[in-house]
Amino acid sequence: MTIADIIGNVLLILGALLFASGALGIIKFPDPYTRISAVGTAGGIGIILVIAGTVFLAPGLSNAVKAIIIVALQLGTSAIGSIAIARSAYLTGVPLYEQHFNDLDERE
Secondary structure, eight states: OOHHHHHHHHHHHHHHHHHHHHHHHHHHOSSHHHHHHHHHHHHHHHHHHHHHHHHHHSOOHHHHHHHHHHHHHHHHHHHHHHHHHHHHHHHTTOOOOTTOOOTTOTTO
8 A cells, every 4th residue: 555545545534524524514503504604615625635535546647637627616616506505595584593693684
C-alpha cells in the first residue's frame, strides 16, 4: 500500500463521515433553514474530499481534470439549489425555530 493509497482512503473516509454528519443534521436540526445549511456545507466539502480521494487512488491527468470539473459543477449547483430551497421556504412562510432572530423581517 503506497502513501497515495493511504491518503486516498483517508480522504474517502473523511468525505463519507461528512456526508453522514449532513444526514444527521437533516434529522436533528429544528427548521428547514438550518437543515439546508448543514446539508449544503457537508455536501460541498464531502464531495471535494471524496473526489480528491478517488484522484489519489486512480492518479492521472485525465482523472484530475475530470475531478476539477466535477467539483466545480457540484459546488455551483449545490449552492444554487440550497439558496433556491431556502428562498422558497422563506417566501412560502415556513416558520423559523422560535429561538432564531429573523434578519429579513421588517417589523423587528
